[in-house]
Amino acid sequence: xxxxxxxxxxxxxxxxxxxxxxxxxxxxxxxxxxxxxxxxxxxxxxxxxxxxxxxxxxxxxxxxxxxxxxxxxxxxxxxxxxxxxxxxxxxxxxxxxxxxxxxxxxxxxxxxxxxxxxxxxxxxxxxxxxxxxxxxxxxxxxxxxxxxxxxxxxxxxxxxxxxxxxxxxxxxxxxxxxxxxxxxxxxxxxxxxxxxxxxxxxxxxxxxxxxxxxxxxxxxxxxxxxxxxxxxxxxxxxxxxxxxxxxxxxxxxxxxxxxxxxxxxxxxxxxxxxxxxxxxxxxxxxxxxxxxxxxxxxx
Amino acid sequence: xxxxxxxxxxxxxxxxxxxxxxxxxxxxxxxxxxxxxxxxxxxxxxxxxxxxxxxxxxxxxxxxxxxxxxxxxxxxxxxxxxxxxxxxxxxxxxxxxxxxxxxxxxxxxxxxxxxxxxxxxxxxxxxxxxxxxxxxxxxxxxxxxxxxxxxxxxxxxxxxxxxxxxxxxxxxxxxxxxxxxxxxxxxxxxxxxxxxxxxxxxxxxxxxxxxxxxxxxxxxxxxxxxxxxxxxxxxxxxxxxxxxxxxxxxxxxxxxxxxxxxxxxxxxxxxxxxxxxxxxxxxxxxxxxxxxxxxxxxx
Numbered sequence: 001x002x003x004x005x006x007x008x009x010x011x012x013x014x015x016x017x018x019x020x021x022x023x024x025x026x027x028x029x030x031x032x033x034x035x036x037x038x039x040x041x042x043x044x045x046x047x048x049x050x051x052x053x054x055x056x057x058x059x060x061x062x063x064x065x066x067x068x069x070x071x072x073x074x075x076x077x078x079x080x081x082x083x084x085x086x087x088x089x090x091x092x093x094x095x096x097x098x099x100x101x102x103x104x105x106x107x108x109x110x111x112x113x114x115x116x117x118x119x120x121x122x123x124x125x126x127x128x129x130x131x132x133x134x135x136x137x138x139x140x141x142x143x144x145x146x147x148x149x150x151x152x153x154x155x156x157x158x159x160x161x162x163x164x165x166x167x168x169x170x171x172x173x174x175x176x177x178x179x180x181x182x183x184x185x186x187x188x189x190x191x192x193x194x195x196x197x198x199x200x201x202x203x204x205x206x207x208x209x210x211x212x213x214x215x216x217x218x219x220x221x222x223x224x225x226x227x228x229x230x231x232x233x234x235x236x237x238x239x240x241x242x243x244x245x246x247x248x249x250x251x252x253x254x255x256x257x258x259x260x261x262x263x264x265x266x267x268x269x270x271x272x273x274x275x276x277x278x279x280x281x282x283x284x285x286x287x288x289x290x291x292x293x294x295x296x297x298x299x
Numbered sequence: 300x301x302x303x304x305x306x307x308x309x310x311x312x313x314x315x316x317x318x319x320x321x322x323x324x325x326x327x328x329x330x331x332x333x334x335x336x337x338x339x340x341x342x343x344x345x346x347x348x349x350x351x352x353x354x355x356x357x358x359x360x361x362x363x364x365x366x367x368x369x370x371x372x373x374x375x376x377x378x379x380x381x382x383x384x385x386x387x388x389x390x391x392x393x394x395x396x397x398x399x400x401x402x403x404x405x406x407x408x409x410x411x412x413x414x415x416x417x418x419x420x421x422x423x424x425x426x427x428x429x430x431x432x433x434x435x436x437x438x439x440x441x442x443x444x445x446x447x448x449x450x451x452x453x454x455x456x457x458x459x460x461x462x463x464x465x466x467x468x469x470x471x472x473x474x475x476x477x478x479x480x481x482x483x484x485x486x487x488x489x490x491x492x493x494x495x496x497x498x499x500x501x502x503x504x505x506x507x508x509x510x511x512x513x514x515x516x517x518x519x520x521x522x523x524x525x526x527x528x529x530x531x532x533x534x535x536x537x538x539x540x541x542x543x544x545x546x547x548x549x550x551x552x553x554x555x556x557x558x559x560x561x562x563x564x565x566x567x568x569x570x571x572x573x574x575x576x577x578x579x580x581x582x583x584x585x586x587x588x589x590x591x592x593x594x595x596x597x598x
Contacts, residue, residue, distance in 0.1 A: 299555035
């Protein structure tokens with residue numbers, strides 16, 4: 001099965017206490033679509049500028065992404081520069097150049113508009129809504145968001161999440177959105193904003209799914225070393241949606257396993273800068289780690 | 300089967316943003332022994348002063364604790380006063396009166412010295428060592444500790460943990476002890492200090508076991524409301540050891556389930572002040588919540 005992934009296609013310059021990596025392939029849609037590609041065929045919707053390296057287009061193609069929705073526009077590619085502290089939980093943005101993403105307004109082809117699975121990866125909520133407006137009866141729509149949009153575009157976020165099936169956000173963003181520090185206590189309030197399913201990401205502590213079948217407390221894959229967590233959340237939701245799109249049966253039946261596949265995809269993302277590790281692995285590496293996690297978390 | 304529990308038997312005065320509760324029954328041995336009592340017979344080793352209320356002795360008896368090792372000494376009972384902030388993850392000690400615990404040096408009876416399971420609940424490492432010195436070939440020795448002892452009695456802690464089977468501590472204490480923020484990366488260093496098994500408690504994020512069979516990533520029981528987390532760690536290790544003492548077969552075989560039983564016992568502890576909730580539940584409440592957690596965490 002195929003899925004549509006809209007989000008940012010970016011160049012990331014990432015500093016950590018140990019290294020500096022300029023102009024890596026990054027952006028929520030890049031991470032999510034590559035993650036999804038291990039399980040299903042992602043149709044990428046995004047925009048890049050004249051400075052976007054040819055080698056990154058080749059990398060997209062190597063992963064089988066459909067690039068009909070990737071627009072090449074005059075100007076600069078979206079560029080994010082950030083710096084991580086030693087414990088990797090704190091990061092700060094050094095610089096952001098919106099570039100071509102600022103006025104990007106995609107028009108979907110009829111094929112794209114009929115894709116059954118829709119991942120509105122992290123980007124401006126009005127861009128997410130613009131794409132959702134064009135979809136014809138999608139089977140399952142997931143949106144990811146971040147604190148930036150809660151801070152500067154809350155009304156747009158609230159309008160969007162009324163219309164989606166599943167909201168994905170991290171624990172501090174969930175706390176901010178419903179003004180409740182206890183994740184479990186905040187879940188009913190998140191559902192009242194619209195989505196049938198809510199997934200709260202807790203980084204190294206795993207994730208929590210809330211839906212019609214109740215709660216699912218998912219473990220994270222235990223990593224000895226986190227080199228660069230940029231894009232881990234995008235890889236998580238990409239792996240999750242790719243897996244879902246690849247499975248028969250109901251969403252309810254497959255969602256727990258999808259979260260585990262997303263978790264494992266995200267674990268590889270953290271092991272090197274940008275997409276360096278994720279673009280080196282195979283689907284068998286993911287399924288091996290899923291089996292391992294099953295052993296580690298069972299009793 | 301029976302187990303020995305040594306630790307503090309205290310009066311706790313606990314403030315939270317919502318309430319104030321003076322002179323509750325508290326202390327690591329009280330929490331741990333009551334938690335263990337749902338599964339096995341705990342022999343309590345501790346000391347109380349002349350101010351220790353009769354009703355708390357009755358509560359111990361109601362839970363079937365053997366009190367032959369509870370000394371009644373002239374002077375005050377150990378008294379801890381603390382205050383929690385709104386998110387319950389930060390607490391500060393307002394006052395500590397050591398009282399009779401300061402010079403407490405127990406002499407075990409021959410029956411106590413032959414108990415197969417030994418829980419050195421959180422207290423001064425020299426007191427833990429004193430009890431361990433008197434044990435005759437115990438089957439399984441677990442020690443819990445806290446940052447206070449790492450700060451003021453590190454050499455004693457290091458001497459003790461060379462001699463135990465399993466060390467239990469929380470994530471920030473593990474990071475402090477081996478100077479490594481990544482819990483997973485720190486585990487081999489913790490094993491090199493002596494213990495075959497290491498359990499790192501992560502509060503609302505569950506716990507991690509490391510041992511000869513590899514890792515076990517255990518979920519926490521999801522709670523909507525935490526009223527008072529005091530004693531949750533002691534309840535965890537008490538439930539764990541009580542369950543282990545009640546089971547046939549190898550430690551390796553039973554330890555994962557023991558951690559889950561400890562987790563669930565701790566979840567009840569958090570739902571009211573001190574031991575108020577834990578002393579109201581039955582073993583069936585615990586097994587029901589274990590089954591529930593199994594559903595919540597499986598895939």
